[in-house]
Amino acid sequence: MMEPIDAFYRLCECLKTDNKVEEVSKMFSSFERDSNRVSFVMELLRQYNILTLPLCRKDKKSDTIAAEYRMQGNRAYQQKDDRKALSLYNRGIAFSPVVQLADTEGDSNELSLGFANRSAVAFSLGDSASCLKDIDLAFKYRYPANLHYKLLERKGKCFLRMNRFEDAFETFTGALKALELASLPAEKCQSVKKQIIELQGKTESRNAATEKPYLFSLQQKLPRKTYQESNEIVCACDAVEIKYSQDMGRYIQASKNLNPGCITGESFWKVYKIATYNCHNLFIFLSIFKSQFFLEDKMCGNHRMTGDVIAIERPYASVLLDNAYYTHCYNCLLRCNALIPCETCSMVMFCSDKCRNEGLEKSHSVDCSILAPLTRYGIDKMGMLAVRIILTAAAYGKKLNELISEIRSFEMETSADKRTKGFSKDGKYHSDEYTTIYHLVGNTDKRTVGDLFKRAVNAACILHCFEEYSDFFNPENASSNKQLPDSGKNKGSEGHQSPQDFQKEAKLIVGGLLLRHLQNLPCNAHEVSEFIHISAVTQNKEKFDLDMIEIGAAAYSFLSLINHSCDPNVVRNSHCGSTAVLRVIKPIKKGEQVFDNYGYHYATHSLEERQLHLSSQYFFRCMCEPCTGNWPLYVSLPSAQLLLKCTHCSAMLEDNFPTNPSEGNLVTCTMCKGVNDVVKRKKVLMESSDRFMENISAVLRGHTEGVATSLVTHLTLLHENVLRPWKEYNDCQEALKQCFNFLGNCYTI
Missing domain, CATH: 1.25.40.10 (Tetratricopeptide repeat domain)
Known part of the structure; x- marks a missing residue:
């Protein structure tokens, strides 16, 4: 197989040979519009014949x-x-x-x-x-x-x-x-x-076969959102809202108390406040909490113990990674053991005739012919996702005129409200509308000239594939746009653009959009994942393997508004292919910010590594508690000496081990002077901890029914009583996340 064409490297070598690096860099840096950047680079690529190199048609049937x-x-x-x-x-x-x-x-x-x-x-x-x-x-x-x-x-x-x-x-x-x-x-x-x-x-004789039952399974049921629908964010519930600040940009904030269990946030905090008003009532809290859990667990039906679900978002666009082309459906992204092929190319497969027809009616009617050239040019998953976004926005070329008109309206926007960027005319944030993806931050002003130049080269290569290997800019499509008002240039005899002029402008704008998305996707795109659970018997011993693999990439506009923390309070799971479900994994109080994790967690990445990657890819310095407090990696997390927090003010109790018999089991907080019964609290925590250890093996085996409730109870006790960082807190949180994994794209064998 021929090696990918590194157009950026080839172009740089040509410019060095002609001693034009400085000249080109200066000229490129003078452009303020992405469309001009791509147009400039396209001319350079053509000038040096880099786009005329032979392509390997590895997709040809044989x-x-x-x-x-x-x-x-x-x-x-x-x-x-x-x-x-x-x-x-x-x-x-x-x-x-x-x-x-x-x-x-x-x-x-x-x-x-x-x-x-x-x-x-x-x-x-x-x-x-x-x-x-x-x-x-x-x-x-x-x-x-x-x-x-x-x-x-x-x-x-x-x-x-x-x-x-x-x-x-x-x-x-x-x-x-x-x-x-x-x-x-x-x-x-x-x-x-x-x-x-x-x-x-x-x-x-009705004697059934004795072969082992098939263990392969894929969960395909979506949960329900825990609260009522948001009046502003279409994919989310009314427990969260979009906020804006100069320092953080747009972010998501809790408008209600949220927690990792199925019990509603309002009910949880009400019960907890009553039960813990006096520190002697922790046992009462546990009993009330358990009964309330059971009641609302029944109300949740088949979706019990899925945690507070605050958003269910279908992506605006998604792509399957090339390493999953022969294991998953190219259209719905679900794993399938009986895939059927595309009738034209040999690169992708589908789970059914329905998905194949749907895929051909949509994006594959265009990308069937350009997947091989894109691969030859080394276009990565972000580039492929940018392609899919453009295809979706233009209805695969059928509504290219409407896309161009929409871009013109975006460029003329004068609204100063940065919080509502991308909102529709009805005042709502729709994940299925292109405006939400278009207005995601790309950090253009923070990128180096070299970074922008390389992305412009990739955008030009993609645009070239559109032009040469597809009918996306078909003159017939352009001719249907003759009644589109002109942008102010090249007017035809009736004051409208001719098909040729429209086609020229369309290529210019699409090139700019490709570069725009090659900038905002690395900061905003999310992976589509699948949870692998393998159960096997080796040498008379059961063996269990758990693994999360990436199968695709997707553009979720709402999820992109959630800021990062190295100690997140929510987790994303992929369901039904590419649908994302956002769940709470630790209590969030009303007014607190919702935090996701961008792939760099304090327990698995050092402080230096986290800051380096976050600043280079996302252009910010993380100031979360693990970063400012320099929390240790998981292997070094404390696990021996339990430090309690005051139940009244959450400050660390300086005296965790009372020794004066005359004072009994009580410790007075030096900060708020509140009284704490540390012995009774530690006893409750130790008993809960013993139950937690029993549940770990069950989770590894995939037996999560009835276990998640206990995990949430234990996690909540740890959160409210134990000073972090604390290893068991991480273990419990990870076990709960595994329970959530089994509810989503789960592949079990």
Whole structure:
């Protein structure tokens, strides 16, 4: 495979050779508009013929390549490496030319063989539904008649495994009939026939197959928001609001008390305030808290113990990472064991005909032809997401005129209210409208000339792919815009732009938009993730592996408004593919700011590392408590000597260990003079801690029902009573986050 073209490096080398680096840098830095920056760089790339280099069409269908992948899959399957075999079969299917179904005659084809072989992997994995789907697809694409008996036998086994006895009996009958067409030696034929008859007998005796049940699962249920819908933020509840300050820009603030349990924030704080008014009532608090949890847990139905859900946001645009092209659906981003290919390119696959048709009606009608060139130019996930944003905003080229008109209106905006940037005319913040993405901060004024120049080169390469390998700027699309009022230049005879002039302006504006998003996405885009839970038995011992993997990238305008903390109070989970669910992971009081984590947590990254990455990518210096207090990494977090906080003012109690019997168990806070029964509080915490340790192994096994309630209780006790940093606080918070992970994009085997 040809190496990616590093257009930026090539251009820099050409400029060095001609001694034009300083001249070009000075001229480039004089531009104030992104569109002019990209236009300038585009001319340079063309001047040095960098955009005319040959491209490797690695997306072209090929029977030869498909057959090679299928044979590799066969070897992996024989070695009982089902996951590797599945991936290789998928690649083979993706590269297989799609046969015309009207042609019912002819030899077998790679597509049918690929589906048939992949069905064996699905059966081995215990995925009967995918196995049945692949068998039907193999038949649809003319699987050889002399081998039909194999697939029918496998299909019957699937029905038997699913206790569909009538279907199994009928299918085994068909397999016996198909066996007559098989070119098998007599002895082999009799052996196969005997085996099928035995299986058919199981259907009559209703004797279900004993194969292990399929463990693969994907959660696809969205929770409900805990509170009423916000009147201003469409994707969020009314417990949060958008604020603005000169120092922090826009940020999200709690307008109600929030907590990590399903019990409502108002109820929680009311119960806690009453119960802890006197320090002797902690046991009362626990009993009330437990009963209130149970009551509201029932009210939440199937969504119990999902924490305070303050936002459920679908992305404006999302993309699948290239390393997931052969494991996940390109349209909905869900994992699938029975993917079907794009009929034109070999790069992406879909989970169903519905998703394939939807994908082709949308972005893939354009990016099908430009994915390979974009890859050749080394465009990364942020570049791919910028492409998807432009395709979405312009309705894949069909509404390019409306996008251009919208950009003109943005440029003429004079509103001084920075808090409401991107709000619609109805006074609301809509995540599904382009204006919210357009107005995200890009930190252009904080970037170096070199940084902007490199991003402009990438934008120019993407624009070149649009121009040369797609019909995004098709003159027919432009001609439909003849009634679009001119921007003030190049007016036609009737005072409107000609199609040619509109097309020229459209390319200029789209180039600028690409560069705009290549600046604001690194500061605002979020990953789409999948939680992997693997349970296995090795040497008579259970082994559990938990891992979070990135499968895509998405643009969420509301989530982008949440500021960073190295000790966040909310967590994001991907659900149903790319939908983001925002949950609370520690109590947040009304008026406090909601904090997300941008990938640099105090427990896993040193202070120097956090500050370096946050300043270089996000252009700010973090001043959260772990940073200002220089909290240690997880391995060095304190865990031996428990330090309590005053229940009245939250200050650290200087005397955590009373020794004067005459004073009993009471300690007086030196700050507020409040009285604290530290012995009783420590006893409650120790008992709760013992229950917490018992729950850890259950979470690792994926048994979260009933466990999350206990985790929230323990986390709340720690939050209100223990001085941080404290290792067990982190452990409990991580365990609760794992419970949330099981509710989202969870892949369990």
